[in-house]
Amino acid sequence: MIxxxxxxxMVTKRQRLGMMTAVCMGAFMSHxxxxxxxxxxxxxxxxxxxxxxxxxxxxxxxxxxxxALLPVMGxxxxxxxxxxxxxxxxxxxxxxxxxxxxxxxxxxxxxxxMVQAMGAAMFQSTNIALITIHLQKxxxxxxLGIVSTAVALGxxxxxxxxxxIAEWFSWRWLFLIHVPVALVATLLAYRYIPVRLHxxxxxxxxxxxAVLFIVFISLVIVGISNGSKWGWLSAEMISIFTGSFxxxxxxxxxxxxxxxxxxxxxxxRIPAVSYGLLxxxxxxxxxxxxxxxxxxxxxxxxxxxxxxxxxxMAAYPLTLAFMGPIAGYLSDRxxxxxxxxxxxxxxxSGFVIFSCYLGQLSIGWIAxxxxxxxxxxxxIASPNNSFIMQRTPREQVGSIGGMIALTxxxxxxxxxxxxxxxxxxxxxxxxxxxxxxxxxxxxxLVCIGVMVLLGxxxxxxxRQKKNNKKV
Numbered sequence: 001m002i003x004x005x006x007x008x009x010m011v012t013k014r015q016r017l018g019m020m021t022a023v024c025m026g027a028f029m030s031h032x033x034x035x036x037x038x039x040x041x042x043x044x045x046x047x048x049x050x051x052x053x054x055x056x057x058x059x060x061x062x063x064x065x066x067x068a069l070l071p072v073m074g075x076x077x078x079x080x081x082x083x084x085x086x087x088x089x090x091x092x093x094x095x096x097x098x099x100x101x102x103x104x105x106x107x108x109x110x111x112x113x114m115v116q117a118m119g120a121a122m123f124q125s126t127n128i129a130l131i132t133i134h135l136q137k138x139x140x141x142x143x144l145g146i147v148s149t150a151v152a153l154g155x156x157x158x159x160x161x162x163x164x165i166a167e168w169f170s171w172r173w174l175f176l177i178h179v180p181v182a183l184v185a186t187l188l189a190y191r192y193i194p195v196r197l198h199x200x201x202x203x204x205x206x207x208x209x210a211v212l213f214i215v216f217i218s219l220v221i222v223g224i225s226n227g228s229k230w231g232w233l234s235a236e237m238i239s240i241f242t243g244s245f246x247x248x249x250x251x252x253x254x255x256x257x258x259x260x261x262x263x264x265x266x267x268x269r270i271p272a273v274s275y276g277l278l279x280x281x282x283x284x285x286x287x288x289x290x291x292x293x294x295x296x297x298x299x300x301x302x303x304x305x306x307x308x309x310x311x312x313m314a315a316y317p318l319t320l321a322f323m324g325p326i327a328g329y330l331s332d333r334x335x336x337x338x339x340x341x342x343x344x345x346x347x348x349s350g351f352v353i354f355s356c357y358l359g360q361l362s363i364g365w366i367a368x369x370x371x372x373x374x375x376x377x378x379x380i381a382s383p384n385n386s387f388i389m390q391r392t393p394r395e396q397v398g399s400i401g402g403m404i405a406l407t408x409x410x411x412x413x414x415x416x417x418x419x420x421x422x423x424x425x426x427x428x429x430x431x432x433x434x435x436x437x438x439x440x441x442x443x444x445l446v447c448i449g450v451m452v453l454l455g456x457x458x459x460x461x462x463r464q465k466k467n468n469k470k471v
Contacts, residue, residue, distance in 0.1 A: 016134060018192025020143060023130060024150035025185035026090065026123045029178050031151045033097075033116075034059070034412070035158020035317070036165070036174050038291050039310050042299045043166040048106045056225065056420035059292065061110050063413035064221050065117035066124065068214040070406040071262065073125035075210075082126040082133070087189045089122025094182040101175040116175075124405040130193060132389050144389075145328020145382040149321050159295075159317075163310025209262025212251040217410070219244040225417035267392050267400050275457040276388040277407045279340060282450045283380045284411030285418070286347050286443050290316065290354075290373060292419035293436050294366070297358070304363070315367040316374035323378025331383035337458050339383040341451065346376030348447040355440040359433040418442065 037044075037058055045055045077085040096116030103109035131143050165173045223240040230236045255261040267273050291313065298304045298312060327339050350373035353361075361369070385404055392400040422439045 015192050015194055018188055019130065019134060019194070020146065022185050022188035022192060023127045024147055025181055025188070026086075026127060027147050027150040028154040029093070029181055029185065030120050030124055031154035031317075032158040032161075032178055033120075033154075033175075034063070035154065035291070035313070036162035036177070037062075037158075038416075039159045039162035039295050039306065039313060040166040040171065040174060041292075042296060043306065044171065047171060050106065054106065056416070057110055058113060059416045060221065060225055060413060060420065062113050062117045062120075063409055063416060064218065065114045066121045067221075067406060067409040067413050068217050069118060069121035070125045070409060071213060071403065072210050073122045074129075074403070074405070075206075075262065077126040077129060081195075082129045083189075083193045083195055086123045086126040086130060087186065087193065089119045089124075089126075090182060090186040090189055091119070092116075092122065093119025094179060094186060095119075097175050097179050097182060101172040121405075124409070128385065128389065128404055134194065142325065142328050142332060144385045145325035145331075148324030148328065148378065148382040148385075151317075151320075151324075151381070153317065153321050157314075159291075159313035160307075160310040163306040163308070163313075166306035168307075206255075206258055206260065206262035209251065209255055209258065212247055212254065213262060216244055216247045216251060219247065221413055221417055224414060225421045264400055264403060268403075270391055271457055271460050272391045273388055273400065275453050276384050276391075277403055278453060279344075279380065279384055279450055280388075280404060281407035281411040281414070282446055283343070283347065283377060283384075284408050285415040286351065286411075286447065287316070287373065287377050288412040288415030289419045289439055289443055290350075290370065290415075292416050293422075293439060294370070297433075297436060298363075298366075308363075312363060312367050313370065315370040316377075319371045319374035320378040320381070323375050324382055327379050328382035328386065331386050336383035336387035337454070339379045340387070341454055343376040343379030343383075344447055344451050344454065346379065347373050348376075348444060348451070350376065351440045351444045351447065355437050355444060358436060358440075 041055055041059065044058060045051070048055065073085055073089070093116055096112060096119055100109055100112035100116055103112055127147070128144070131147070135143050161177060162174060165171070165177070219240055223237055223244065226236070251263075255263050255265055268277075295309050295313065298309045299306075304312070327343075331339055350369045353369050353372075358366075388400065388404060418439050422435050
């Protein structure tokens with residue numbers, strides 16, 4: 001064995017450092033692969049001679065598989081051990097990355113991209129649980145801030161690398177360039193992530209709940225990604241969303257009858273956990289709408305080369321990387337609510353500027369607005385994760401860790417589907433800005449709703465604290 005079984009309270013500083021390095025490398029890769037592909041979607045469309053709808057599934061399909069499998073992998077982590085699922089995910093992700101680079105056509109590429117996504121779901125669903133288990137409570141906010149920085153670095157370097165590869169090299173390097181990082185992360189994970197005694201649980205797995213959840217997510221994504229093409233009030237859209245509502249209702253009724261449900265309903269009944277997860281989903285929806293739309297705008301209307309687009313897009317993760325650890329540290333000392341509210345204000349302001357002035361903004365101003373949105377995301381991500389995990393029962397940390405990753409990826413796939421969906425409706429060059437504006441306006445409305453939800457959640461929490469003091 002590479003590492004011996006060690007009780008939780010005997011994990012050394014060296015092991016924690018090695019574990020954090022391995023976890024952060026996975027967080028880096030998962031967003032690097034998304035960023036490097038998003039910038040190159042216009043080039044993929046030209047290479048494979050296809051349209052927005054088909055080429056968008058390079059991003060949407062990848063995120064959809066991750067989103068659908070995250071709670072499944074979180075449950076498997078609860079049952080078989082977080083270390084096992086996390087590390088096996090690295091192996092599958094690495095193999096999938098190599099195979100997808102040698103795809104002979106678009107359908108094979110999409111299938112192998114799903115294999116890559118399966119591995120990503122395994123390590124994304126378990127990384128927060130590993131941090132929660134092996135780090136002290138007062139260290140978690142900072143650790144999650146470091147993970148947010150790794151996410152931001154992946155998101156920052158991804159667009160730059162994607163732009164350079166699209167301009168100078170074969171598209172296959174988009175999937176091969178991170179393989180050395182994946183190999184090193186795999187070795188570190190097996191070497192330093194401790195094996196906990198008695199970690200595995202022999203509980204049953206809710207197969208029906210898992211299938212219903214996957215069907216629900218798939219229906220919603222198909223609907224969002226085709227909304228502009230079919231018409232939001234078309235018979236197809238009404239049928240899909242009616243079907244998704246029925247599946248969701250059946251899922252909830254089924255879960256309420258299970259002694260060990262697929263979804264962690266017990267923890268979701270905690271208001272702070274529920275609205276924290278909703279904030280996570282919404283914030284990543286905001287960010288990915290931008291990360292999908294702006295490269296198409298800069299390629300089409302602004303006619304910039306891919307390498308320049310990569311540098312412009314890096315403004316978002318650069319400020320996210322700067323603010324992530326600072327916000328994590330501040331949340332440990334002062335709490336998370338104010339930071340999350342400021343973050344939502346910052347992201348919402350960026351969308352208002354894009355909605356009103358996108359066609360008039362210079363390249364420098366576009367980068368500046370992306371930086372504002374990234375700053376807001378930095379204020380939300382790690383404080384919100386710390387906020388959720390501090391209020392999660394210990395026996396639910398694996399499931400809720402998976403739910404955090406689920407809402408993050410659900411937000412990303414919703415944002416990608418929204419951005420690509422408005423373009424999938426068929427747009428002319430002259431109407432691009434107006435089409436993009438409709439996506440920005442949807443995000444503004446969602447942002448306002450989430451801010452109201454956050455305020456209501458804080459009110460409920462404060463009232464509960466007062467009632468507890470009286471008792």
